[in-house]
Structures are given as structure tokens and as C-alpha cells.
Amino acid sequence: MTSHTCSVKSLHEQLRDTLGSGKLTHPWCRQKVSEIFDLVHDVSQGQAGPDHLDSILELAGQLTDRGPAADCRESGEFVTAFVEENREAFQSHISTHTCPSGHCPMLTPAPCQMACPAGIDVPSYVTLVGQGKYAEAVSVIRRDNPFPWVCGLVCTHPCEFMCVRGRMDSPIAIMDLKGFAAEKSMSARQYANPEPLPDNCRKVCIVGAGPGGLTAAYYLALRGYRVTVLEALPVAGGMMMVGIPRYRLPREVIDREVAMIESLGVELRLNTRFGKDVTLEALRAEGYEAFLLAIGTHGTYKLRIPGEEDLEGVLPAVPFLRRVSLGDHRMPGGRVAVVGGGNVAIDAARTSLRLGCEQVHILYRRTHAEMPAHHEEVVEAEEEGVQFSFLTIPKEIRGENGRVTGIVCVRAELSEPDSSGRRRPVPVEGSEHVIPADAVIPAIGQEVQSKGLEAFEQVDWTRRSTIRVDTVTMQTHQEGVFAVGDAVTGPATVVEAISGGKKAASAIHRYFEGIAQPALPAVPVRRRRLESFEVPGALKSDLKRPEMSLLGRERRRITFQQVRLGLTDQQAHDESRRCLRCDICIRCGKCVEICRDKMGIGALQLGYLDFDEPGPTDMRITAERCIACGACATNCPTGAMQITDEDGYRVLSLCGTVLNRLQLEYCEICGEVLGPARYHDYIMKRVRDISPEMGSRRVCLDCARSKSGGRHAEITPPRE
Amino acid sequence: MSQYYLFQDQKKCIGCMACVVACKSRQALPRGPLPSLIVTIGPRKVGHLPRIAFTFMPCFHCEDPWCVAACPTGAMLQRSDDGIVTVQPDLCVGCKTCMSACPWGAPQWNPQTGKAVKCDYCQDRVAEGLEPACVTVCPTRCLHFGTPDQIPEIRRERYARARAQDL
Numbered sequence: 001m002t003s004h005t006c007s008v009k010s011l012h013e014q015l016r017d018t019l020g021s022g023k024l025t026h027p028w029c030r031q032k033v034s035e036i037f038d039l040v041h042d043v044s045q046g047q048a049g050p051d052h053l054d055s056i057l058e059l060a061g062q063l064t065d066r067g068p069a070a071d072c073r074e075s076g077e078f079v080t081a082f083v084e085e086n087r088e089a090f091q092s093h094i095s096t097h098t099c100p101s102g103h104c105p106m107l108t109p110a111p112c113q114m115a116c117p118a119g120i121d122v123p124s125y126v127t128l129v130g131q132g133k134y135a136e137a138v139s140v141i142r143r144d145n146p147f148p149w150v151c152g153l154v155c156t157h158p159c160e161f162m163c164v165r166g167r168m169d170s171p172i173a174i175m176d177l178k179g180f181a182a183e184k185s186m187s188a189r190q191y192a193n194p195e196p197l198p199d200n201c202r203k204v205c206i207v208g209a210g211p212g213g214l215t216a217a218y219y220l221a222l223r224g225y226r227v228t229v230l231e232a233l234p235v236a237g238g239m240m241m242v243g244i245p246r247y248r249l250p251r252e253v254i255d256r257e258v259a260m261i262e263s264l265g266v267e268l269r270l271n272t273r274f275g276k277d278v279t280l281e282a283l284r285a286e287g288y289e290a291f292l293l294a295i296g297t298h299g300t301y302k303l304r305i306p307g308e309e310d311l312e313g314v315l316p317a318v319p320f321l322r323r324v325s326l327g328d329h330r331m332p333g334g335r336v337a338v339v340g341g342g343n344v345a346i347d348a349a350r351t352s353l354r355l356g357c358e359q360v361h362i363l364y365r366r367t368h369a370e371m372p373a374h375h376e377e378v379v380e381a382e383e384e385g386v387q388f389s390f391l392t393i394p395k396e397i398r399g400e401n402g403r404v405t406g407i408v409c410v411r412a413e414l415s416e417p418d419s420s421g422r423r424r425p426v427p428v429e430g431s432e433h434v435i436p437a438d439a440v441i442p443a444i445g446q447e448v449q450s451k452g453l454e455a456f457e458q459v460d461w462t463r464r465s466t467i468r469v470d471t472v473t474m475q476t477h478q479e480g481v482f483a484v485g486d487a488v489t490g491p492a493t494v495v496e497a498i499s500g501g502k503k504a505a506s507a508i509h510r511y512f513e514g515i516a517q518p519a520l521p522a523v524p525v526r527r528r529r530l531e532s533f534e535v536p537g538a539l540k541s542d543l544k545r546p547e548m549s550l551l552g553r554e555r556r557r558i559t560f561q562q563v564r565l566g567l568t569d570q571q572a573h574d575e576s577r578r579c580l581r582c583d584i585c586i587r588c589g590k591c592v593e594i595c596r597d598k599m600g601i602g603a604l605q606l607g608y609l610d611f612d613e614p615g616p617t618d619m620r621i622t623a624e625r626c627i628a629c630g631a632c633a634t635n636c637p638t639g640a641m642q643i644t645d646e647d648g649y650r651v652l653s654l655c656g657t658v659l660n661r662l663q664l665e666y667c668e669i670c671g672e673v674l675g676p677a678r679y680h681d682y683i684m685k686r687v688r689d690i691s692p693e694m695g696s697r698r699v700c701l702d703c704a705r706s707k708s709g710g711r712h713a714e715i716t717p718p719r720e
Numbered sequence: 721m722s723q724y725y726l727f728q729d730q731k732k733c734i735g736c737m738a739c740v741v742a743c744k745s746r747q748a749l750p751r752g753p754l755p756s757l758i759v760t761i762g763p764r765k766v767g768h769l770p771r772i773a774f775t776f777m778p779c780f781h782c783e784d785p786w787c788v789a790a791c792p793t794g795a796m797l798q799r800s801d802d803g804i805v806t807v808q809p810d811l812c813v814g815c816k817t818c819m820s821a822c823p824w825g826a827p828q829w830n831p832q833t834g835k836a837v838k839c840d841y842c843q844d845r846v847a848e849g850l851e852p853a854c855v856t857v858c859p860t861r862c863l864h865f866g867t868p869d870q871i872p873e874i875r876r877e878r879y880a881r882a883r884a885q886d887l
Contacts, residue, residue, distance in 0.1 A: 598792065598813045599792050599813065631814050680820065701828075705757060705777055706759050
């Protein structure tokens, strides 16, 4: 919902105009309209409760029915019609405390939260980590994502790409803080489930125990459903378990978080393949009324080159990684060639190294810059000794005696960008060469293995052989059958699967309850509105994104030990303080504009506030130039900029970042706070021409008034 | 100085504050700001008797206003035709420099809007040929508004009468 208007804000403004115009002349009517205005104001401020909407309609009804004048009744009718028409937006404001259009300043969500597919309230948990409240941080995360630890280690963290701090220096280490909080609270045995609703005796069957299926299981179990998850493999976790290698995501992490979900009463049936070990009829007979397909993409694309089918030693990446994850640690061959440039290719290459392969080669047909794999992963692979051959296209796999001996490749050049902006690799003629290899691991893509799902006759499939769903509800074309995860999106990320699982859980609940399904995508929910840390401006600028310690290179090459060793307490707390708290400051830039253009002072240099053209940011110059007039704070729509008097100082802060601190002066007569000397100097300079001697005495407003009032009083002696 | 003059006959004023209330209510002000104010002096012993006096303190609309000079945004304005000093809310950013610059504390702070407010002699009423709100509500009719030549010579007359009785 990225509309350009907000109906709540629009009603707020219309009512304010009506009240201000003086059109409503009847006092009873004015009173009612201003009561409605107050309620709408609460909604736009995020202070509304569940009864606000009804109260607004009730008051509007009174105006319509009992209004003594025509304009009264018109106002009532207008409000009723407007609210009824935009009921969903009003309810969304009340229940999510979020205004996605950004028109209600107090409810504008932070970019990180908007970027998160699961819609996690990032600023709140980042702040809680800084406060040392790890378990609370985890419970905030788990409102939207039941896998904080997994995602704290392997998320693709789209939040960090949107992080506003990234415009200043580097984004907040949001993912690492999540992993830190989860590890800390798990270790302290404070990682807990919320209390589920009482059992409602309704049964849901989920096919596939990956992140999508388990997420749906978690949120359904919390709502009181009886959930059974079928899993073909002997382990739960799906691709988290058999796709992502252990050195990135230790098995214990998945086991513990799955166990948390199981402890809500979710039944896991391992080694049970749908359609083979159990049929749809049998499940229906058991009483399952809704089904969720979360079968992932465990099939692999073929290279479609000679030698691929008949030679021993050709081992696609997905079965290879699965085999290793399930405990088969035989190496595929001494020299390994991995074909592909995505994360799976990197995973396969690094896993091969750890199994003892002497030489691991990644062949990719474009260049380093075009690799879809994450930069960090590529760097770590390079460090461990993986070799890369870019602009290399495999043509044929060669072998002797039925075993792979090498792979014939041609070199490529990148074409000029085509209409889609992509540069295609064009083979260079006569550039054939052989790369010797004992094993070839294709890692060029995955597909859904739909075998067994024929039982769901009405489920519709896309041309890419994924399951077609309504992206808001995750419902398939068959009633009561939903689908999530890679099986819907094609190979994607853990967090996208989680996002789908959460949507499906809510849609399945609505399906059971017979409630209308939402027409618009869910809006992220603001879970908390926490105080920000008080941090001096200089420190705020100086804090750097932490460098996480990694396992030693030698050990990385030979073991599956976790590579990234986590943040220290100090690193995590500092990182939390580096956050700019975009859930409070909506970066409207009013403060900068007023200080520079209206006041002519230019003490705020906050270039990061500008999304399109970020300028330089310097939090130090404020202390040099600011006169502490407070105009920025007065005009801040969200209270992010604050000016307060504390311990003899006037302090200007932006989301807790102390930008300026000036000593206060006091009224010579009554001792009332006056303001800092620099503020008075500023005024004196401006009024110098009128009264050069003024300003020698510092007197407050009230004293000035009563003094001059006294001077004018005519208390004359009575006549004798 | 503005071309208008607001004269308070202190002898008649009973300190009922009707003018203060009328001023606030006309500008729809919240708790806090008092663009016009009755300053109470005393009670003080004068001779053998206790005396109290009330001074009406609106804005003096100075010839050379400090507030206008201090205002960095041009929101505080002295009207060139009649000299009324008034603040334009659209331009005011709430820096409070006018309040600090005025030696009499005439500009006041409206916490609801985050802007300065002050006595503008009810300029819109004046434009319609009416008197300012404070003047119209005064039960003792001690407030007089007009151009200086219209102001009754109350003090002179009173003085003259007192002298005459002495004779």
C-alpha cells in the first residue's frame, strides 16, 4: 500500500479546516465535530484503541440524526461515508500503528522495517539489544519471524540495503545484532514462546518443514490450531538444514529454533513424503481441513551439455549439499569444478574445500561484478582458496572409463547491454580449453519437484513450474489449499519464505473463521516506540560498523566450524547506539530547512536526511553554530528533535544524539531560566541599532512585564 | 509608534481581567500566553491607606520595535500604513527571539502552534471600524482606543478639577 494519500490524514485535515473556518455556528455541533477531530487525531498519532472507529461513527451518527442545523447533519453524513469507505485504512492505522504512505508522521515506518520481507520492527529490537534486553528483543522479532537466530546468521538482510546510516558511512549490522540477541537469550535460557491461544481443535496439514512451512506452523499453533508438518527428509529445517552449509548455519541453531516451534504442540512427521507415505484422502480422513504446500525447490536445472548424464562424478549442487548435510563427508573428487555464480555455487565450492578437495574451481560465464552471490561470501571463498574462472562457458564434460576427467570450456566476452540492461556472455570462437576435474558440480538453478502433488487437482502451476497463488493470501486456485516458500517464488531466501508463511497463517485463520481475505498486502506493524539512547554527536559520528571476527583461515579450509564468530557485547551495544532511529525521525528535513533558510544559521548539516541526493553529514558543527533557539525542535512533526533544559544546560538532541549543549543563564530578578548566552548574543546583534545599551540586564518575560507595569502605575498619594 | 493609541484610565480600572479573557478568547489561545495582561501593583501603603493599581499591558507597538529587528524570518512585521506590529503565523518558526528581544514581554508563546502570538490591536476588527476586543468588554469603560487626538483628556481634566477644588 504505497498510495500517495492517506485517508486518515485527509479526514484530519478536512475536519481541522471545517472547525477553523467557523462554518459550524451551532455550539453543540462544533463540540461534536471537535470530539470527532480529537478521535481522528488519536488515530493519526497511533494512540487510538480498538473502540475509536466505533466512537467516531457513533458521534457522526449523532450529528446526522440530531443535528439542529443543515450543516451539522451534512458534517455527520460526510464523516460516516468517509470512514465507511476507508474503513480498512483506519483499522490498519489503529492495529498496526503504521501509515505506509508516510502522511501521518508519528506512524511512518522506518525504511529497514519496510524493506524486511517479514516486516520486523528493526529499530525497536536494535534498541532493546543496546539496552541489554536480549529476550525482549527476540520476542519483538518473533512477532514477525520465528527464526531470529537463523536469520541472524544467514539472512540476505535487505534491511541493510535500505539502512539510512548507510548514506552516512555504513549500514547498521542489523542481521548480526539479531543473531547476537538470539544467541544471548538462548544461552541465558530466556528464549521463550508467547502463550498460545487455547486449542480450537481444527487441524492444518503443512507439507514441508522448511522456513515457510514452519513459520506458518508457528503462527497457526499460537492461534490454537492443531498443526502437523510432513517432512520427506529425516531432518526438519528444509533448505536451511540441507541447503545452507554448517559453517554458515550450525545445525544446533536450526534444531533449537525448530524445537521452540515443536514445543507449541506442532507435530513433525519426518521421513514422510506426501503422496508416497501418506495420501490426501488419508489426511482428510484424519480431519485436516486446510493444507499448506511448502515443498521448496529441491530439483536442479541441468547444464544440457554432453557428458552430463552418463559420467560418474557429475553431482548437482543441491543433492551434493544435502548429502553432506546428512552426514556423508566423502569428497566428490580431488579436483572440483563448480558451474554457476550464485550463493549455491559458492556454498558447494566452500563445502568441497572442507571435504578435502585439493582444487576447487568456480566457473562463471559473466564477471565478478555480475555474480548474484553475496559479496561477503565471494570474498570469504577467495580467502579460503577457491579459484574463480570468469567469462567461462562449459561446453562439454569429458571423461575416461565412465569417470569425469575434465570440463571443456570456451571463453566469453560480454555484449553491450541489451534492452533489459543485461550484458550477455558471447562465446569467443576458437577459445576452447580443458579444465581438468574429477568432479563437476552444476549449480545453475533449482526447480520444484512437483511429484506427489497431483492429488491437489485444482492447484494451478506457472510456466516456471511454481505454484500459482494470490500473493496477498498465499491461497492457490484450490479452496483450502495454500502454498508458500520457494515452491511459489522459485529459489529465494529464508526470509521471503518466512514472510509467506506468516501471510499464509493469517489467511488460513481467516479461511477457517470465514472472514473476508485482505485485498491489500499486509502492513508492517510497529511493535514498540522506545526511547532512544543519549549519545554525544561526536561519538555518534565516530562509531563504526563492527568488524566481526572470523575463524582462522587454516581451520576454515578443513572444518565445518562456524566461520563468523559473532559480535562481542561491547560491539553489539555500540552498534545499537549507531542506529539513527528512523522509526522516530522520518527524515522530512524540516529542521535543516528552518535552521538554514529561515533562521539563516545553518547549524544542522544532516545530509543523510535527503534520500535522493544525500549530502555530507557533520554532527559536530551544530555545537559550533547552533544558538539553541529551538525552532527545529518546535517544528519537528514527530518529536525526534528535542530541546530540553537539564542540569544548567540547554540540550539539543536528535533521536538522542546530543548535537549541542549550552550553559543556561537565569533571570536576575526571579531566577527563571532565560536561555544560553549565545542565544542572547544573537538577538543583541540583531537589535543593536535600536538600543545599544539593552541587554546589559538579563530579565525574564514576566519580570520585564511587571517591572514596566509598575513604572506605569499611577499610585498617587491621596489628597489631604 | 502606531497611529493608534490605547489608553487605560487607571483610576477606573478594577482589575476584573475581562480584557485579558476577551483577548485570549478572540485569538483562541490555550493555557499560557497572555497577549494583553493586567499587572497588579500593590497593595501598597500610601499615606495611611492601602492602595492597589492595575496597569493594562498590551503591546506598545513601538516606533522602532525590537521584536521586528530580532525576528530572523520576517514574520514579525510593522505595518507601514498604521504602524501596528503583528506576527504572521505562516512565517513564524518559533525561535522566540522576539520574546527575548522585547523589553516589555509583549510577544507571547503559543505552545499549541509552536509560534509567537501578540497583541495586534485586533487589526481585523479595527479594519472594520470596530474597537479591539479588550476595549469593548471593559465594564468600567476605562479602556479607550483611537488615534491620539481622539483620546479623551481624562488625566488633564481630572488634574484641573483637583486643582479647582484646592482653590
